[in-house]
Amino acid sequence: DSGVTQTPKHLITATGQRVTLRCSPRSGDLSVYWYQQSLDQGLQFLIQYYNGEERAKGNILERFSAQQFPDLHSELNLSSLELGDSALYFCASSITSRGGYTFGSGTRLTVV
């Protein structure tokens, strides 16, 4: 157990639907990062939150949004889902990246 908890582990949904992925960071970590892993794009940075505030945005689609709550857990919302959104979505947390991130085990999203 890495200390970073992601739920659900698997999600199957239809095109056009909306889903919410949840991440609880390791105790004490203030930064949460979301990454998407797909066969064609590899690991892509989506967005970073630090203590409730958005810090950096990467290749995140406008259909996707995220937030970090006062208890530091984070949610990634994916809407108007397309087949191409099928991927593994990872959450990682850190105090600072100097020590490296701790990754969760991921949520596998399948859009059918």
Added chain:
Amino acid sequence: AQSVTQLGSHVSVSEGALVLLRCNYSSSVPPYLFWYVQYPNQGLQLLLKYTSAATLVKGINGFEAEFKKSETSFHLTKPSAHMSDAAEYFCAVSEGYTGANSKLTFGKGITLSVRP
């Protein structure tokens, strides 16, 4: 902008042989460099990190990597491969440890196979 190049997508070695996985980076500032390993159907596990201290970094499971600024490289090595080393390996770079520059940029990954 930072970037990572991992040449080749697949490396196959015999059990007991040297493992060498190559990583070259591009960064506009002194980088932080990381190697992660991903086993099938699992998340990413940190193997080792370079954060501007010793250039030869030792990690878990017998892996080590050497930071060579002149070559912009951070190759991962292990003297003797074990069957349990079969996995996908990712090199990553960040340009800071807080704030917006702390995001990781990953290479495409290399799949390591170990032959008995």
